[in-house]
Amino acid sequence: MKKTIYSCIAIFNFTLYLSMKSIWSGIEGMFKIHALQFIFLGIVSVLFILSIVLHFIKIKDKYLYIFMSFSLVLTIALFYMLYLGIDSYRYFVKAFVEILMYLMLTYFVYFIIFKFPTCKLSKNRLYKRLLFGTFVSLLVVISFDLEFHYVTNKPVVYAVENTYQIVWTTSTQSTAEVRIGDTIYYDLYAGSERSETTVHKVVVPMSVLDSIKSYTISSTHVFYRGPYSGVLGGTTEKTFQFYPVDTSDGLKYYTVSDTHTQNKSAIKAASYFEEDLDFLIMAGDIMNHIEDSSDAEVILQLAYDITQGEKPVIYARGNHEVKGTYADQLHRYVGSLNEKFYYTFNLANIYGVVLDLGEDHGDSWWEYYDTAQYDIYRNEQTLFLQEVIDEASYANPSVEYTLGICHIPVALVEDEFLDAILNEWAPLLNTFNFDVFISGHKHQLLAFSDDIPAITEFDYHENYRADDYSAGYRTNVNFTNFIASRRSASQSINIKENLFGGAFTGLAAEVSFDSNQTIFTFTNHLNEIVSAIDPYTGVLHENYTLPLD
Structure with a gap:
């Protein structure tokens, strides 16, 4: 015993x-x-x-x-x-x-x-036959991938450049198609339909889906794909309505970030605009790390539960989502460009830029065991910003609203390793005249406006934080950078975050082109307005009103 x-x-x-x-x-x-x-x-x-x-x-x-x-x-x-x-x-x-x-x-x-061999069951012929039959059945199922074929995660429509990337997953390895009107688009690799995968990403022209306003996803299970023949299984199809961004009556969008696997309360918070939501921003750290496909699928689940596959989604990668053994496959599950997470996007008369600062420590930090090369990755984005500026699409007269997104705030320097790159980016970002920049990462509900003196370290106001805690300094950018989300029903940092998904606050944005302003409001999972103290002035705001540039 x-x-x-x-x-x-x-x-x-x-x-x-x-x-x-x-x-x-x-x-x-x-x-x-x-x-x-x-x-x-x-x-x-x-x-x-x-x-x-x-x-x-x-x-x-x-x-x-x-x-x-x-x-x-x-x-x-x-x-x-x-x-x-x-x-x-x-x-x-x-x-x-x-x-x-x-x-x-x-x-x-x-x-x-x-x-x-030594127990009584070994003499029982029925038991032995059942045992043998079970082994044979398992062998056949495993050898021929005999599983029920169905959609495991319904589609999410990500906006990247002038395209939509429609992503969904299936229970078995299969091909993937999206039909819009009479045109079929495929998940291809160098001319061949992908079939050895359960995650499907099909890129479609934004203008086509905006015009037709519905799409049908289709996946066909591939039992066997040989060099000269193959065997196909069942096909699943489902049609979804799509509502492109329409700014004729203004614009409403919502931001969630830093949910860290806990979707339930974030979904409730993001229902603030109900059917009037135009698009969703996911500003990173939806997961703690990406260890396998089921972790990446949590991001899909959150996006679908909020948008039902009917509204566009903008995704920015968080620093936690660079971690894990499956993190290098994340690009298949979210909006990305050339397997990277910085890009521009166009939605109606909205022009946006998504950036990715990668990890939140320098490349030599012990956690990365000499595998991090994010300085190179960030420098790539400096060139990217310069190329976008040279193209000047953001300056097109049809653009009425410019939006920047990056998980780690670009307007605030807290860590020395980001000092050089963020100050190098500041004049480039100013060229866009962003109406707002959205971030997450800090697990706080804050607005860093250009009222805060640039390149001058400051402490948080005592109304927000009583101790002498340095906030770092604001770079010389000409826009307000919001920190969008917190796993709590209030702004107060004296209330610990709910690690089990019991509370959440995100950021609602309502743009009026008639009155030339955007009203930003923090709202929680109870759809209550969460008042926020300005980190610099200490003034309590029920919402923030910013003029359009």
């Missing part, structure tokens, strides 16, 4: 620690001990193996109690680490269940090889 108890503790510790793999790199940073995560891995692995070996050897009780006590102490330590990383509990639970299933499968194989 004592051996069984010890085995349960050791197996639990082993499974729990493996399920925490996504934050292993943070364990070293938490405790400042080099390679601590691998030391822990060695300890839990040895104790796990020992729990198996002990069932085949004799051992004195005092040694068993020592192992058991040490394992219990380790359990407490693991739960403390789990508490520190509780924001990532979604990853832990999913991985814990998967690892437990693998362990159960391993034990089942052990049972079949070593235990089954």
Whole structure:
């Protein structure tokens, strides 16, 4: 009995620690001990193996109690680490269940090889036939990918340049088509339809969908794709209405960011305009990190639940979404251009620029283990901005509203590693005469306006934050940079964020071209207006009114 108890503790510790793999790199940073995560891995692995070996050897009780006590102490330590990383509990639970299933499968194989031949069930012909039939069925299902074919995530329509990128996912690997009117558009790779994928991105001309105002997605399961023949399975189709941006009666858009896997309250907050919403901005950090396809799909789920595939979505990548083993596939799930996350977009008479500052530390930061090259990536965007300025599409007389988006604020320098690039960008960004710039990242509800003196460090006003905490300094930009979202129903930083999705506040924007102004209002998941204190003046605002440039 004592051996069984010890085995349960050791197996639990082993499974729990493996399920925490996504934050292993943070364990070293938490405790400042080099390679601590691998030391822990060695300890839990040895104790796990020992729990198996002990069932085949004799051992004195005092040694068993020592192992058991040490394992219990380790359990407490693991739960403390789990508490520190509780924001990532979604990853832990999913991985814990998967690892437990693998362990159960391993034990089942052990049972079949070593235990089954000596037990009474081995004499039961019906049981043996059922067992054999189960093995054969699983082999056929796995070998021929015999799964039900259906849409797992309904479509999201991302706006990129002068196109819409329509993205959805299916349960099986399949081809993808979008039909608009009599024209069919495909998910292609160098002339061939993609079929070895469950995520589908089809690019369509913006003008075509804006005109027809409906589209049909279609996916055909591919059982077998050989070099000279193939076998196709079932096809799923679904038609969606689409409502292009119409600024004849003004403009209403909503921004969510920094939901960190918790969609429920953000969806409620983004319902503020109900059917009058023109488009949605997702300003990054919808996920903590991207470990597999299901993580990337959370972004699709949030966007679809708000827009129902009927309204355009603008996506900006957050610094957390560069992390994880599957992060390099994120571009297939969101609006992107050439596998990168900076681009321009046009919606009716709106011109926008999306930028991506990447990580929120310098490339030499210990978390990145010499793999980060974001300085190069940011410098690419300097050239990109210059090219866009040279093209001068933003200056077209038809453009009535200019909008900038970047997850990390571009108007505020808090970290030295961004000092040079943000000051280099400032005069380039000023050329666009943005009506507003939208950001996230800081988990606060703030407006950094050009009333704040440029290139001068300032502390947050005591009405917002009582301690002498430096906000950094505002770059010499000529626009207001909003910080859009917080996992809370209020602005107060004295109220901790709700890490489990119980509260959320985003940013509603209502543009009136008749009165030549935009009213920005923070609203929460209860659709209540959230008053916000100006970080510089300390004045309480129910909303912010900005003139159009």
